[in-house]
Each structure stands twice: as structure tokens, then as C-alpha cells.
Amino acid sequence: MILVQAPVFNVQLLLDGLFIGATFALAAYGLALVWGVMNVKNLAQGDFVIMGGYIAWWLGKQGIHPLWGLPISIVVMFGFGWFIYVTIIRRVIDKDLFTSLLATFGLAIVIAQALNLMFGPEVQTAESDFAIRQILGVVTVAEIKLLAFVLCGLLALAVVIFMKKSRMGQAIRATAQDARAARVMGIDTDRVYAFTFSLNAAICGAAGALISMIWVIQPFYGIAHSIRSFVIVTAAGFGNLPGVIMAGLGLGVMEGYSGFVLGAEFQQATVVGLLLLVLIYRQYQQRKLRQVVS
Amino acid sequence: MNKNFSFKLHFPILVFGLVAPFVFPGLQLQIATLWVMVLFALTWDIMGGQMGYNSLGNIFFFGVGMYTSVLFQVGQFAEIGAYTAAHGGDNFTFTNAQYYQGLVIGIIMSGVVAAITAAMLGWTVFGLRGPYFAIGTLGIAIAAGELMGTWEWVGAGSGISVPVFPGSAEARSLLFYFLCFGAAVLTFVTLQWIYKTRFGLAVNAIRDDEEKAEAMGIHTVRYKTVAWSISAFFVGISGALFGNITGIIEPLEVAFPTVTFGIFMVAMTLLGGKGTLWGPVLGAILFHTLKEVTWTYFLGWQWVALGVLIIINVVYFQQGIMGWLIERFPEKFGIVVEEKEATR
Numbered sequence: 359m360i361l362v363q364a365p366v367f368n369v370q371l372l373l374d375g376l377f378i379g380a381t382f383a384l385a386a387y388g389l390a391l392v393w394g395v396m397n398v399k400n401l402a403q404g405d406f407v408i409m410g411g412y413i414a415w416w417l418g419k420q421g422i423h424p425l426w427g428l429p430i431s432i433v434v435m436f437g438f439g440w441f442i443y444v445t446i447i448r449r450v451i452d453k454d455l456f457t458s459l460l461a462t463f464g465l466a467i468v469i470a471q472a473l474n475l476m477f478g479p480e481v482q483t484a485e486s487d488f489a490i491r492q493i494l495g496v497v498t499v500a501e502i503k504l505l506a507f508v509l510c511g512l513l514a515l516a517v518v519i520f521m522k523k524s525r526m527g528q529a530i531r532a533t534a535q536d537a538r539a540a541r542v543m544g545i546d547t548d549r550v551y552a553f554t555f556s557l558n559a560a561i562c563g564a565a566g567a568l569i570s571m572i573w574v575i576q577p578f579y580g581i582a583h584s585i586r587s588f589v590i591v592t593a594a595g596f597g598n599l600p601g602v603i604m605a606g607l608g609l610g611v612m613e614g615y616s617g618f619v620l621g622a623e624f625q626q627a628t629v630v631g632l633l634l635l636v637l638i639y640r641q642y643q644q645r646k647l648r649q650v651v652s
Numbered sequence: 653m654n655k656n657f658s659f660k661l662h663f664p665i666l667v668f669g670l671v672a673p674f675v676f677p678g679l680q681l682q683i684a685t686l687w688v689m690v691l692f693a694l695t696w697d698i699m700g701g702q703m704g705y706n707s708l709g710n711i712f713f714f715g716v717g718m719y720t721s722v723l724f725q726v727g728q729f730a731e732i733g734a735y736t737a738a739h740g741g742d743n744f745t746f747t748n749a750q751y752y753q754g755l756v757i758g759i760i761m762s763g764v765v766a767a768i769t770a771a772m773l774g775w776t777v778f779g780l781r782g783p784y785f786a787i788g789t790l791g792i793a794i795a796a797g798e799l800m801g802t803w804e805w806v807g808a809g810s811g812i813s814v815p816v817f818p819g820s821a822e823a824r825s826l827l828f829y830f831l832c833f834g835a836a837v838l839t840f841v842t843l844q845w846i847y848k849t850r851f852g853l854a855v856n857a858i859r860d861d862e863e864k865a866e867a868m869g870i871h872t873v874r875y876k877t878v879a880w881s882i883s884a885f886f887v888g889i890s891g892a893l894f895g896n897i898t899g900i901i902e903p904l905e906v907a908f909p910t911v912t913f914g915i916f917m918v919a920m921t922l923l924g925g926k927g928t929l930w931g932p933v934l935g936a937i938l939f940h941t942l943k944e945v946t947w948t949y950f951l952g953w954q955w956v957a958l959g960v961l962i963i964i965n966v967v968y969f970q971q972g973i974m975g976w977l978i979e980r981f982p983e984k985f986g987i988v989v990e991e992k993e994a995t996r
Contacts, residue, residue: 464962
């Protein structure tokens with residue numbers, strides 16, 4: 359095995375996995391937010407990510423550097439999230455679980471197909487023209503990946519501070535704890551929901567813009583990103599930010615390794631396999647819990 | 653459901669199904685596909701409508717049935733590795749008897765194997781509830797297509813071809829037309845019977861409140877597994893038939909078409925009204941007819957239209973056609989009786 363013969367290669371895989379994993383964690387945090395606050399399972403999560411990526415890529419093609427595309431993508435996706443909330447999510451939020459699931463599933467199809475028609479099915483990368491550095495002899499680190507990693511951290515930090523300190527952040531947390539009590543206290547929960555969903559879309563837009571620079575985007579990759587977000591949130595549980603970050607980074611590393619060991623065609627299968635493992639593990643845990651209770 | 657209403661629909665559909673291939677010989681394939689669609693919608697409704705478990709990956713059993721059938725059809729008489737390596741029927745010819753024996757056994761086994769797969773999966777998956785179930789099944793269907801595409805023994809990405817029909821092309825399409833029609837009718841009759849029994853009641857109880865159903869002594873996991881197996885059995889058979897109609901089985905587009913048939917079955921059931929017996933049938937007929945007539949005029953935007961249809965359906969028209977009819981004309985469905993009891 360090349361991994362044993364050349365230990366440095368492990369460093370390469372590990373680093374690449376961590377860089378990608380940071381963006382996964384960012385998107386998963388958005389999902390956890392919407393899930394925890396509104397109890398809406400957004401199956402279009404990955405398609406929001408890809409959409410954000412395409413915004414950055416398209417701006418890059420118009421001559422705007424994708425790093426400047428990042429804030430634009432965040433703003434546009436925030437607006438898009440608000441639009442989706444007003445037209446769709448508001449009407450399904452107090453219906454049963456499956457309604458929101460199927461509605462966002464339909465939304466996912468619409469976004470993916472619309473992107474396909476507008477930009478074609480080719481795999482794209484936004485060119486950022488940063489240098490690629492060599493460390494430890496064979497290990498290469500693209501500067502853009504490092505920068506994206508840092509940006510991911512900063513964005514996550516910004517969201518956390520926002521949730522802790524700002525008026526709206528407090529309102530969101532209050533609504534998550536008890537929507538009815540929050541309403542009694544004079545919080546406009548409808549506005550809070552709209553803001554939460556838009557914030558999620560904006561986070562996805564940021565993650566997508568970063569992914570478009572450090573990895574590849576394609577109209578139909580959205581579903582894989584959705585599944586990744588679900589894997590991470592399911593493994594970590596929502597409201598557990600350190601858990602989401604760890605799970606996200608871990609997923610990135612594992613995908614990198616499996617892609618290298620098994621071959622690239624197994625990458626999607628790996629994500630799904632991990633999803634099933636996590637689900638089965640959780641079920642096993644709950645079964646044990648049930649036995650303890652009874 | 654009122655017997656009158658049911659009978660009014662039974663009869664014309666049966667007659668149409670029997671005479672259609674002779675009246676519209678040019679549309680035989682489309683009408684055969686229509687029956688497969690009816691079967692899809694009906695089987696999806698067992699889980700999605702009657703039991704409240706929205707599976708987004710039932711198409712998985714379609715692929716399982718398709719591959720099982722072709723493996724049995726070929727495997728009884730030839731070495732499969734050699735068969736796929738030779739890319740199908742050029743070096744291997746099947747006699748009449750071999751073909752029909754293979755076909756019958758293949759179709760039966762496809763249903764059985766799909767049902768067993770469902771039972772095994774159900775055992776691991778059915779602790780999953782709500783969104784986890786939907787995502788988990790969707791994942792299984794996607795992964796299955798990807799994995800089949802890497803398996804050399806069954807032809808990997810280039811697929812495996814089905815034994816060539818020994819008779820004329822007309823006889824072939826007629827045979828498979830009636831097999832599809834028969835499968836759809838069999839599914840309908842079975843479900844009509846099942847929904848009337850205790851089993852149907854138990855499944856509905858799981859949909860309405862799983863905890864309470866369990867507290868009442870219904871062994872929920874067992875019922876869920878059996879319901880999923882029934883669903884998988886018929887989808888598996890439809891997979892076997894469709895594989896034989898197509899002639900060549902390719903993993904992503906034909907065997908595990910998650911983004912086409914997999915979504916259609918959800919859309920059709922929602923359109924017709926989930927949780928009713930006739931809803932999926934009406935939804936499938938309406939959807940398929942509309943699709944065949946208008947699909948090409950959308951100039952590539954048909955998939956976007958499909959997504960929009962699902963959203964509008966879920967958000968604004970959740971009860972579907974049947975639900976709307978029941979709401980609008982309750983007396984036609986024997987609901988008046990309940991109202992009398994309530995007022996008394």
C-alpha cells in the first residue's frame with residue numbers, strides 16, 4: 359500500500375479532507391439551525407450549496423474574483439432563502455413532517471434542473487489564481503484551500519457570535535426553545551423563521567462559493583451535499599456545534615481516504631454507507647435506551 | 653369506499669386495458685408503461701399513503717427485481733461472467749423452452765428476492781422514523797446504482813442484456829403488454845383485499861399514531877416490514893418486466909432511475925391523493941397521459957415543471973384528486989353515515 363510506504367501521503371489526504379470537511383461542517387450547521395429552530399428538514403440544502411457555488415463561479419467568469427463572489431453569493435442566497443420561505447416554507451411549517459420534506463425535495467429538483475439548463479451539466483471550478491505550495495517534500499497545499507479553511511472558521515465564528523449576542527439571535531434561540539412562549543413574549547416568530555431560513559440559505563451560499571473555489575461543482579451534486587449534511591447533523595445532533603465541526607471534518611477526511619483507497623467511483627457510495635452506519639448506530643443506541651427505560 | 657364508485661371505474665379500465673393494444677397498436681409500449689406507472693403509484697402508496705412512511709427510494713427494488721430476473725434468466729443456462737464479457741446474446745442463444753422457463757422463473761424470483769431484500773433492510777432500517785427513513789431509503793437507491801455500476805460480473809457500467817425473445821416483435825410486445833397489465837391488476841386486487849383486512853387497519857393505525865398503535869399491542873416493526881415487502885414484491889416484478897421490455901439493463905438510467913421513475917411514483921401518488929385506493933391509479937393515469945402528451949413541448953424545462961408540480965401539489969393541493977373528491981362529494985363515498993352518528 360502506498361499509504362504505508364509513503365507516510366507523507368497520509369498528511370496530504372488528511373489535509374485535503376480537513377479543508378473540504380470544513381465546508382461540509384458549515385453547510386451542516388445551517389441544516390442543524392433550520393432543523394432545530396423550525397423543525398423543517400431541508401432536503402434542498404445541498405442544492406442551496408451548489409447554487410451558491412454557481413453564483414461565485416458565474417461571477418468569476420464575468421471577471422469578478424470568486425473571493426469577491428463570496429459576499430455576493432451570501433447576499434443573493436439570503437434573498438433567495440427569504441423568497442423560498444415566503445412562497446413555500448411558511449405554508450408547510452406547521453403541517454406534518456413529510457410535507458416539508460417532500461416540498462423541499464421538489465425544490466431540490468427544481469434548483470438542480472434549473473442550474474443544469476442554465477449552466478450545462480459540465481463539472482466546473484471557479485479559478486482563483488492562487489499559488490500551490492509544497493510542504494514536506496511531496497505534500498502540496500493550495501493557498502486557496504488554506505484561505506477557504508480560515509474563511510470557513512471566521513464565518514462560523516461570526517454566526518455563533520451573532521446567535522449569542524444580537525437581538526435577532528436571541529429571538530431565534532428563544533423560538534427554538536418554545537415557539538409559543540416566544541410569541542407570548544412579543545417575538546414575531548414568523549419573522550424569526552423567515553430570518554432563520556434565509557440565514558441558512560446564506561450559510562449554504564458561503565459554503566458553496568468556497569466549494570466552487572477549492573473543489574468542483576455540478577448541477578446534480580446537490581443531493582450528495584444534502585446527504586452529507588444529514589450525516590453530519592445526525593451523527594452530531596443539533597445544537598452541538600463542536601460535534602458538527604468534528605463530524606464535518608471527519609467526514610471530509612473519511613471521504614478523501616475512501617476515494618483514494620477504493621477509487622473515485624465509490625465516493626457517493628461512501629457517503630451513503632456512512633449515512634446508513636450512523637443511522638443504524640443511532641437506532642442501536644435508542645434501542646438500548648428503551649430497554650433501560652422499560 | 654363506495655362500491656358503486658369503485659365499480660364505475662373498474663369496468664372501463666379493465667375493458668380499456670384489454671382492447672387497447674389492438675385498438676392503438678402504435679401506442680402499445682406507452683400503454684404498457686402506463687400500467688407499470690399505475691403499479692408504481694399503488695405500491696408507493698402502501699408505505700407513503702397508508703402507513704405514513706415516505707420512502708424516496710422504492711425504486712431500489714425495481715433495480716433489484718430487474719437484475720434478479722436477468723440473472724435467473726441467463727444463469728440457469730449459461731455462465732454469467734462469460735455472458736456479460738461477451739456483451740450479451742451474440743454467442744449465447746436460448747431455445748424456446750429455455751427462454752420461457754427462464755422468463756417465468758425470473759419474474760417470480762425477482763418478486764421474491766425483492767421482498768426478501770426489503771425484509772432484511774426493514775429489519776435494519778425500520779427503527780428509522782420520519783425524515784431519517786426518507787433520507788435513508790433515498791441513499792440506498794442512489795448507492796445501489798453507483799455500486800452496480802462498478803460490479804464487473806453483472807456488466808458494470810455498460811450493463812447486461814436480456815435474452816432475446818424467440819418470436820416475432822409483435823408477439824413480444826403483446827406478451828409484455830399483457831404481463832404489465834396483469835401485474836398492475838394483480839397489484840390492485842391484492843391491495844384492495846389487504847386494505848380491507850386487519851392488516852390494513854393496523855397499517856393505518858401506524859400512520860395515525862405509531863406510539864399508540866404500539867401501546868395497543870400492534871407489533872409495529874413486523875407490520876412495517878411486511879408492508880414494505882409487499883410493496884417491494886410488486887415493484888420487483890415490474891422491474892423484471894421492464895428489464896425485458898428494454899432489452900438491455902444499465903445500472904444508472906434503466907435499473908435504478910432514482911431521478912425519473914423514483915420521483916414519478918411519488919408525484920403520481922400525491923397528485924391522485926395518497927392514502928386512498930383509487931388515488932394512485934387516477935394520479936398515475938393522469939400524470940402519465942399528461943407527461944406523454946406535453947413532455948416534448950417543454951423544451952428541456954419539463955424537469956423543472958415536475959419539481960414545481962410536486963411543490964404545488966404538496967403545498968396547495970395536499971389531499972390530491974381523490975381527497976378533493978371525497979371532501980367535495982362526501983355522500984358518494986359513504987361518509988354520510990359517520991356524520992349522522994356524530995350529530996346524534
